[in-house]
Amino acid sequence: MPTLDPIAMLGDRSSVRFEPGPTEDKMILNMGPQHPSTHGVLRIMLELDGEYILRAEPILGYVHRMHEWIAEQKTYMQFIPNMGRVDYLHAMAWNWAYVGAVERLAGIEVPERAEYIRVAVTELNRISSHLVWWGAYLLDLGAFTPILYAFDDREQILDILQDVTGSRLTYSYFTIGGVYNDVPADFRERCIKFVSRMRSQLPMYRDLVTSNAILRGRCEGIGELTAEVARRYGATGPVLRGSGIASDTRTSEPYGVYDRFHFRIPTYTEGDAMARYRVRLDELETSCEIIEQAVANLPEGPIATKISRNFKPPKGEASMAVEGARGKVLVHVRSDGGPKPYRVKLRAPGFSNLSLFPELAQGTLIADAVSILGSLDLVIPEIDR
Amino acid sequence: MNAFSLLFTYTAARLVLWMVLMFAFVGLNALVLVWVERKVAGYVQLRPGPLHVGPQGLLQPLADAVKLMGKQLLTPAAGDKVLFWAAPLLAFTPVMVCFLPMPFDPRFNPLPMNLGLVLILAFSGLGVVSLCLAGWGSNNKWSLLGAARAVAQSVAYEVPLLLSAMAVAICAGSLDLYTIVGRQGGWPWQWYGVKNPLAFVIFLICAVAETNRAPFDLPEGESELTAGFHTEYSGMGFGIFFLAEYANMVIVSGVAAALFLGGWQGPFLPGVWWFLLKIYGILLFIIWLRWTFPRVRFDQLLNLSWKWLTPLALLDFALAVVMAGMRI
Secondary structure (H helix, E strand, C coil): CCCCCHHHHCCCCCCCCCCCCCCCCCEEEEECCCCCCCCCCCEEEEEEECCEEEEEEEECCCCCCCHHHHHHHCCCCCCHHHHHHHCCCCHHHHHHHHHHHHHHHHCCCCCHHHHHHHHHHHHHHHHHHHHHHHHHHHHHCCCCCHHHHHHHHHHHHHHHHHHHHCCCCCCCCEECCEECCCCCCCHHHHHHHHHHHHHHHHHHHHHHHHCCHHHHHHHCCCCCCCHHHHHHCCCCCHHHHCCCCCCCHHHHCCCCCHHHCCCCCCCCCCCCHHHHHHHHHHHHHHHHHHHHHHHHCCCCCCCECCCCCCCCCCCEEEEEEEECCCCEEEEEEEECCCCCCCEEEEECHHHHHHHCHHHHHCCCEHHHHHHHHHHCCCCHHHHHC | CCHHHHHHHHHHHHHHHHHHHHHHHHHHHHHHHHHHHHHHHHHHCCCCCCCCCCHHHCCHHHHHHHHHHHCCCCCCCCCCHHHHHHHHHHHHHHHHHHCCCCCCECCECCCCCCCHHHHHHHHHCCHHHHHHHHHHHCCCHHHHHHHHHHHHHHHHHHHHHHHHHHHHHHHHCCCCHHHHHHCCCCCHHHCHHHHCHHHHHHHHHHHHHHCCCCCCCCCCCHHHHCCHHHCCCCHHHHHHHHHHHHHHHHHHHHHHHHHHCCCCCCCCCCHHHHHHHHHHHHHHHHHHHHCCCCCCCHHHHHHHHHHHHHHHHHHHHHHHHHHHHCCC
């Protein structure tokens, strides 16, 4: 009868095994795939000396759902619902990037009203995404309470978007040539009401949370990222803006009607977790401004350009970049003239941002690594796609 | 039967009665405290807290306890079984001894002795051994990190804790909690907490750290070490650690109330009610801290103790010696 060795059965054989000897005082520790701070099924292999991290290596693929492959099996319209599921926190950005790429490919004009609605719902969605990040990040740092306040605010957004789109999280509201249905009559009032509520909440968050001494001790000077390194790894979004580069797809490659809006791009030069934190909190304010302008100038008219049921874009390729809550969302579509895309490439900002983690985490404590990981604002399904 | 054995039987009976009473008190208290904690958390977090089991959710902790008892007890395959199960026992037993010299009421002293404070401090120091064994016996890396943190934290915070407690003992001229309470009066200006506020603040901070409560809950730091030293415990194994944590909170609050807030002393109400009221006041403060602050980092925690609390406690101790000399 074979004997079972429980120690040999433990652990993951594919990872580096702990070998006694020259590495005696080092320890390999798997953080995840089930760990409270990886927010999903991200696994990070840590090589530790005590609590100090000598090496960190993210291991991906636990929620790989083959979105790019599915795109090749579906018609252009059928693939839209998948885009709401790539990044569940900022579904609108992905909706827009895919739909926009196809529109560029086929040369479809989008009506004015649809453009303004797109801006408004995308910015509402960005606020809800940043609020979830804010709550979850503080949860990582051991503060249990802020997430419930964040979810209370987010609930107001979800209620608005539910009446607009019919769903609360994985929206597939955009359609090729516009949006699926018109916004309800009280959309403008509800947006204005939400914006004023959000503005009255922000000073409280700043006073009670951002200026807390313990929180600042956990964020300031942690995970310092220079602009040079951020560029080298292809970081985008708040991570890049926290390192002092005022790069935002909304202004650098304006899409839709963003060139008609006036807004500031929050940038901080410190490059630490606190800078990334402040960028995101400031973006809540920026998004409020954009929503105000969008609903104030919302024109009347059709909401979508009709496209034929048997939609076949011409042969060729096109891509569209959108500023998502986590950074530059890019969708590249190639058509061979048939009813299905020949190839769809999804560029997830979280993937590039996560690749910074080994660089930032080296030499820090586990607690700091958790803080750094949180400050990168990762959505694992988006990274794995 | 001679006089000696009669006295012995009487003392033993008193002790047993006290222990039974204290078991009931600790158990009941833990249930109430869990409810209070969840209600306070609820009010802090814009939600009602437990609501449906019993009136205002009062029976929710009881339901939780029954659930915990019904769960299977798992032992890690590669863990050390003896140490693994010795740890929860070791966490809970010293806690019961600590209630022995607790001055609930001047009319009932179960075991008159003149070293009550030392007994409590000595036995509550044992708690860290159980965390250490739990971390080691689990054969889990997260648990081990939690245990290492627990030991370093306990050593760091025991020093200022002892110094601030001794500052009061010097002033009162006794290590017996009954005597220390007796030296204070019913009004706040007669309390050592007001006469020596620095010692009170240091004691409170150290008490929160010694009971591993947020923002100093590093040995179990959920978002970093999954659950720290009790990652591998299921059912009542976890339940006993939980119970011990709440009992420890009551003990540190009881000691703080006796040393700094005049214990049973107070107008109108009978002594035991004043004592419980003061204990619960401190407990509410500890609970409020947990739901308000983020967790500190480990080096920040140690720096706070070694660089600030320990020197300040030493200074305060010197001050207390002067105060005692001047009979303030």
